[in-house]
Structure formats: structure tokens, C-alpha cells
Amino acid sequence: MRHDPAARIIQKKTWGDFHLLRLESQALSSEAAPGQFLMVRTTDGYDPLLRRPISLHDAGGIGLEIFFRVAGRGTALLAAKKEGDILDCLGPLGKGFRLDGFGPDKTAWLVGGGRGIAPLFFLARTLLSKGAGVRVFYGGKTVSEIPLREKFESAGILLDCSTDDGSFGFAGLVTTLLEHELRAGRPDGFFACGPDPMMERAGRLALRLGLPAQLSLEAIMGCGFGVCWSCVHRIKKDNEGAWRKICEDGPVFGADEILWEEA
């Protein structure tokens, strides 16, 4: 975990509300692993006060990438940054995905909804480089919400898309598409990132099928490095459901560790 007060933006791409920034930072990229995240300052002033958690979309050499969607004021300020501007970042934070066992003879399915696709590019690249088979399921409300299609494809990553409104690919939720495909075949495990309801659906599906799954959770984060205790989620441990910190113990948890509140 390092603090780079001046990671330089060297490239920027925009698709509507979605933005991809390529940053240059030796400090941040050298220790980066898929599933980890940065805490990014969005202004020099005090409003908004807190940093924002943003996943590592990719990392390698001295470069790293973030991919985000404008959700409110902080991400809007981030979106207003230009090439050449600098970002104040802490990272890499969190534990990331556990990739042990995913070698040449294994297949992993990656499921991302909306901005939840962000960490899956780095993950897919890493799994591929370990020789594992990778298939990515990428969903959004409509076609404009799945802007990274070409990026995955040109990286040679097998991609299935879904849109809720059917404007591209499978018509329906990406978890429904996943369920559908699971009838035809089984991976050795899957990895998912997206909004809470999607994580819950994906997690319950994994448990039902007895399939190992790792889910990346979100929470409001005060610090990102384990001191404020704001980001807790009920996690099973020693058969008890304790509040665990998503920023430090996660953000990735096994589907079997997460306790969902009863509705």
C-alpha cells in the first residue's frame, strides 16, 4: 500500500458516462493485483472530503488503468480531469481475487455488470497469462452501458454480452445469461463484480450449484485501508457472522463466506 500524490493521467477515453483513465505511477502499479483498488482524491479542497474507491482495471509496467462510471459528484470531478492532470491515489488496497489453482487445465467465468466490469479486465488478462481458460459475461441496461466490448475482444478475451433491454446480445440480466450458460457447461469457478443485488443472485447461484465463486463487494468507504470501520459486511467466520471490513478483508469474498441479510 503506497501513496502517490501525483499519478499522471496519460490517456483518457470517454463513452458517455463511462471513462477510462490510463495513469503512470511506478509506486502504485508495481504491487498491483487483480481485484485490488485505489482510493482516489477527487479535489484538492474539502468538498467532497473523502477519497473514492476505484478498482484497478489493468496494471503493468509503470502504467495502470481505471474505468469508472459517473455516479455522483466525486466521479463527476474525476471525469472532468484531462490528460496531463495528476491524481492523488492510495493503493493498491484490499486483497483481490485468489487465483491459486487457476492454471492451464482450468476455466474461469467472469461476470461483470455495469461499472462492475472494471476489475475483470485485469483479472481476465492475468488468468489468461496463467494459461487458464477465460470467458467473460458483460451486462448492462442497454448497449451504451457495455462500452468495453471491443477492448475485451481485441485483447483476445472470449466475451458474451447481455443487455436488459435486448439492444445488444442476450436480452436480460447478465446473471440470467450466466444461469443459462451454466446449463450447457461448467467452469471451475466464477468471479463476479457488480451491484449488491447482482452479487447476491450470483452468490446464491454458486452455492446452489456447488461452484466456487469469488464476489467483489462494494461499500461506502471512509478510508480504504482498514481504520474507519465503515465498510463492514456480515462475513461468516468460525461459523459466526461477524462484521468484516470490505476494504481490508475484501473487497473479494467467497460466495460461501458472505451472509446476505434476509429480505
Add this chain to the structure above:
Amino acid sequence: MRHDPAARIIQKKTWGDFHLLRLESQALSSEAAPGQFLMVRTTDGYDPLLRRPISLHDAGGIGLEIFFRVAGRGTALLAAKKEGDILDCLGPLGKGFRLDGFGPDKTAWLVGGGRGIAPLFFLARTLLSKGAGVRVFYGGKTVSEIPLREKFESAGILLDCSTDDGSFGFAGLVTTLLEHELRAGRPDGFFACGPDPMMERAGRLALRLGLPAQLSLEAIMGCGFGVCWSCVHRIKKDNEGAWRKICEDGPVFGADEILWEEA
């Protein structure tokens, strides 16, 4: 007094800490007079919360100019704006300089220190267009603090410069230069803008010589349009020194109206 939430920056020039922005705004420029000012928002967020008062440096057609020096966070945010960005401005505000009587047979001397030069360009142009004789005294701590020399000269305005350190023009305070020149000749009045101590010196000089003088004062302004009562200064009225609002009754006052606190 109008509100233009989106005056566009069409040109920007920078000299170190000093910046000149040319804005496009029909609403603001149509009623503008020399000595008036704008209240400019420096961020969309709440920190800094208040607008900043900035003089009209020039105005004409649908264009207007502001000239400012970075003094703190608000002006630093202003300085970070780029061509094409928009500014949220209220204005024109205040009463400005009283020019009645300054026609072809009259001479006016204009005295500006540091950022206090800002309103004097618009004033000089306006006086010249009324046929009056104009001479501008422009002072700063050092040569880099008097960046508008060429601008005044290329507009055909007679200019005398001073620097405290003698790096350009007269060596000493601009008020000392003025005093000096007043021994050689007398204008029909003078106009001054600068920090409080300079205004006090200029004001006392005017009174001693019995010369009409108009001084533009500064104060911390909450609103700029007369409602918060934060910007008061002691002003003589009916032989009493009442607190008057600089934003509404000024910022320009006659040297004989201003009461300086005894040290």
C-alpha cells in the same frame, strides 16, 4: 445587475500569478461601467462557498475582461480555468467611478498598485473616449508585478511605472511617484485602486492638496449586492461616520467621504 451562470472564457493570458480572462456575456457587459465588479463563483461545490469580487478590467460589445492575481484558494481555482470553460458570474455590481465633468478640457490621473490596476484599464479607455486627458501610474513590488505595461501602452495610454525594488521605472511606492509628479503638475482629479494602506495614503494626499479623488476600496464580501452587510467601511454622511456597504454604495468613494481608523 444580472446573473450569467455561463459566461464563456474565450481568451486567457497568464503572467506568473497574474491572469487575464476575456469573457463572452451579453448580460454582463451590456450595463457595465468602469469601477464596477463581478461576483464570480470559483467552484460548483461548497468549498469555497462564496463568490469572489473581481473588477471589470474592460467591457465592450458582448465581451468583458477580468484581471486578477492569485491570492488564495478561490483565485487559484479561477486561475486553473481554461479557454472554453464557463464562469458563473453576477454583475455588474456597485456604483463605479463618477465621470461627470471629465470631458475634453479635463485631465485625470489614475493610480493603481498590484492587482489594483484591474479597474483602471476600463476607466482609462472610457475617460479617453470622453476626450479627457489620462495618465496612469502603475506600481508593483517588482517588475514582474506590473505585467500590464504593454497593454496600456498599446492602447495609447500614457503610463508611468514604479517598483518598490527599483527593478523598473521609478524606485519606490506608486504613491510616492504620484506625490513627486504632483509637484510638477496638477490633474483635475485622480482615481486610485489598491491595498488599503495605499488608499489611505492616496486619500490623505488628495485631502491635503484639495484635489478631488475617487478611491476604490476592498472588503471581504459575502454577497456583493447589499444584503449581507459584511463589507462595511466608515463613510462620512451628514457629518457622521456610518458603516456603509462597499459593495452597494461603493466600491468607489470620494477621498473626502472615507474615514480612516486612527492607528
Add this chain to the structure above:
Amino acid sequence: MADLRADLGFLQLRNPVLTASGTFGYGMEFLSFLDLSAIGGIVVKGLYYGPREGNPPPRLVETASGLINAIGLPGVGVEHFAADVLPELRKHDATVIVNVCGDGDEEYFQVIEFLNRYDGIAAYELNISCPNVKLNGACPAMNPHMTRTIVATAKQRSRRPLVVKLSPNVTNIAEIARAAEDGGADGISLINTLLAMAVDLETRRPKLGNVFGGLSGPAIKPVALRMTYQVAQAVRIPIIGMGGICTGRDALEFMLVGARAVQVGTANFVDPAASVRIVHEIAEYCDARGIARVADIVGTLETNR
């Protein structure tokens, strides 16, 4: 369009957005930005009986997302107000609430009795946070007993509805609100500013001529909202909430916790048309969600408590 009317019981407003005392002058200053009849009403600058000069400058300092003011309630006094200001306000069809000040209880009553004789005032707002110079700067708002006493007499002397404006600088805001209700208040407004201070490291002096001042603006909204909620749980009379309101959503949050109307203060300095913009934003919010009457939102916060 949604029905925006706000029913304060003692007063019906076109919509729930008023302007807060001391941040909207006597109203006239805003005529180039808005139509005074487009907002719920205006609470004019605090009025003492006689004219007052206010505090020595500096009177204002900006802080993170807020400002501290130590203006010190300069004003024209009741005579000038009644003779010159009120008739103008009536021409503009504004609903006018007068913020009543006093240095000691008696002056409050004098202001009320003087103004009782003039038309065009919808209600009084008793500013019980005014420092009492004889009591070393203490104000009635600090103490339930003092609050109850002054409210009871003010109510008796007033021929108009009486709103009592509370100070946030207290341990137990609900207790003060109940004291005001017991004293006979027709409504409660809150919060006034948080007592605050700023210093200049270079001169080693306070940044305000008066040393202390009152903090307002977005910075205080979380405290204001909490107190509005607590008071709404404690009294039955209508509540007018304020403190850092800058947007329609801010205003609706105060209504959600129990305010029937709101006041917009510091935001008027940043955006002179803030109050009328907030009216529009409230309407848009309701329309987008099919809420027929904004009053239906009042006090609908769900907690598991």
C-alpha cells in the same frame, strides 16, 4: 404540477420555501432576481426597536463549506421599517414574517407591540438567540425557563401568530422546543447559527471584529437536520426547518424529518435566485415521482426505532 402549498396551521403559504432572516435584507434587494410572490414568504432582517449599527468589521469569514458572520444585527428599527419598508413589501405581494430581536425581554415586547399596529405582517419570528448584554451575553434560547417566560409574554402581547426561532447551541433542543410550545408558540423555526470562531495566525487576532460569530451554510446541515428531527419528535406545533439548505433536495430532507416549511439562508448570497430555484426543484422532484402534494412528504421518515 404538484400542489406545493404549505399549511402551517396559523398561516397558509403558497409553497414551503421562505427566506431566512438576515440573508435576504428587507426583500427589495432581490427584486432583480426573483418575484417575491413566487416564494412562500420572506423573513426580514432582525429588527430591534431602534436603529442599530452592528459590529465592527471584519464581520464575515469563510470556512469549509460555510461562513461565520458577526454582522451584529444592524437595522433600521421599527419606525422606519413600518413607514418605509412594509408598504413596499405589500406592493410586491410578499408574505412577510418579521424577525423580532431584543436586548432583554422588554425590547422584544416593544417591537411586537409597535408592529401590531401595522398591516402586512403575517407572523412574528421571535429571535431568542439575541445576546442580552446585561446578562453577559446569555440569551433566552439557552434555557427552557427563560424561553418559556419570554414566549408566554410575547404571545400575550402579540396580535399575530408567533414562531419561535431556536438556537442550536444547546444540550437539549427538544427541551427548549417544548418550553416554547408550553409558552404558547404557534410554531418553531430552527436552527439559528452555531457559535463559532476563526483566528488569523499571522496577526494572532480573531478574524472577526466581534471575536465570536455564527456558523451557517452547508457545513451545518447535518446538525440542523438532526435538530429539526428531534424537535419534530418532541412538539406538536408546526416546524420550519433551516440550516445549509441550497437545493430542492436539501429542502425536502428537512420536510422528510418533519418540517412543514423551510428557510433558505446563506444560499441566497451565492445564488440570489436560490429560493425560487428551490421551489422549482421541489416541484420537479414531486412531479417526477408522482407526488401530488408536497405536504404528504412531511414527517414520513421511517426509522426502525
Add this chain to the structure above:
Amino acid sequence: MADLRADLGFLQLRNPVLTASGTFGYGMEFLSFLDLSAIGGIVVKGLYYGPREGNPPPRLVETASGLINAIGLPGVGVEHFAADVLPELRKHDATVIVNVCGDGDEEYFQVIEFLNRYDGIAAYELNISCPNVKLNGACPAMNPHMTRTIVATAKQRSRRPLVVKLSPNVTNIAEIARAAEDGGADGISLINTLLAMAVDLETRRPKLGNVFGGLSGPAIKPVALRMTYQVAQAVRIPIIGMGGICTGRDALEFMLVGARAVQVGTANFVDPAASVRIVHEIAEYCDARGIARVADIVGTLETNR
């Protein structure tokens, strides 16, 4: 370089910058950002006697220039702290102050008596703002009598210096500070968070699982500075000021109004090295102005009062 030492009477600090309870964990979390011996000391997370889970999420919400937390003091309890955390802290040569919590007076005393037996604690900070569940959430900090009582007994049971941490949610902070002094406190620290609230307009529910929470950060600095000044005028024991401190200048402002040391809270979240950066900024400030000892600034504010 300027002499940065801070003399609290009962405790000598390398420099006046401590970290505030609840914002710095047990210190270890920051080892990748700073050296614990480079700051004046650390006040660890509030400790109850036993381990505690804290409040249901959401536990934090951001506000204008601040945040509201309703973490609810989760923690490991005294046994685990003494056995596992303290030895680690001692290795890092940190000056450790323990923030003592309790649900009811007795628990505070239990924590103190338990910890009395362990070395490596420089002082206790009595967090008298903990809600007492039996008293309907009231806390000792709300009332001078309760403050005096709990402080007197805590002091008696403690074999270490006792700092009492005050809540800002009171009418008269000077009175509470005097009660703590009368009770035998060795020092006062202030302010804890301002009681606050945030609501979600769409779900019509509070934004915090606990409904209420505490406001901290730059937004509250003007209130914190005012209270620190008032307390400095009221008591003779040393004061540790806090509330929104983010820079060396902020810290020096608290010293100017009378604090001998300061605590850095929320700023640690935004900049994990904030506390040590602030130490450097204080040194730079003094050096640039030829101030030989930072202690010479303490309480030098000039007012005309």
C-alpha cells in the same frame, strides 16, 4: 529547527500532534505511511471492557466538508488490547493514550483498573460522550454534575494521568470543562463529534443504520476552535484541541487559542500521513518566522475583550 516539544504537565510530548481516537485504529494500520515515533502520540480507538461489534451499516456518510460516522465503537476489548496490541505499540516507541469508554460509569472504571496493570500507556482519555443505554442514551458529558462525578472516581481509580474528552453538544462547554477540572482531571481534550443526521430522500430512511451519528472534519473546525478557546479561558489544566484539523496552520490555530497539543482525526482517512505532515508544517511555519519554540504560541491570541 524550532523546538516542537509540548509540555502537558503530566506528560511530555516530542511534538504537539497526536492522532484522534477512532481515526487511527490501534496505530499499526499506519505503519506503511509513517513512523509512530515521529508524532507526539496516538490515542487509540475507544475501548470498552469487552469486545464490541459496533452499529449496523451504513456507518458513514459524507457531508459538505465533513462526514458523519455511526461506527458505534467496535473494538477488541481490554484483554485482547493488553495482550496483543500494547506490546506491538511499545516496539514502535509510540506514546500511547487509551480512549476509555463505558456504558454506565462502572464500565469506565473497570477498563481503567484493568489497564492500570499494564505498562506502555501514557495516559487515559475518558470518552464521556459514550451513550448510557440505561439512561436512554444520555452521556456524562451532557451535564456538569455527571461529569464531575465520573471524573472524580475515574481519577481515584487511575494510576495514570487522566484527560477528559468533552462533547460539543452542550450549551455551556466552559461549565463542563470546569466540572472536569474540579473532578480532578489532569487535562481536557475537545471536541468530540457534533451530533448529526442524514437522510435518503428516495428510500425515506436515515442514511445511517444508527439514525444519528457524529459530524467531524473541516466543517466543524469553527465550532471546535471556539470551544477550545472558551475552555482555555475557563480552566487551568492543559488542553488538547481537535476538530477538523487538516494542516499545520489548522493545528497552530488551536494552539493560538490555548491548546498545548492537538489531535488529528478525520484527516487521517484522506491522507494517512496527515499527522506527520502536520508536524513538518508546524516546524516549517515556526522556522520561517523565527519562532524558536512552538509552545510560545500557545494561548497568545490577542483580543480587545
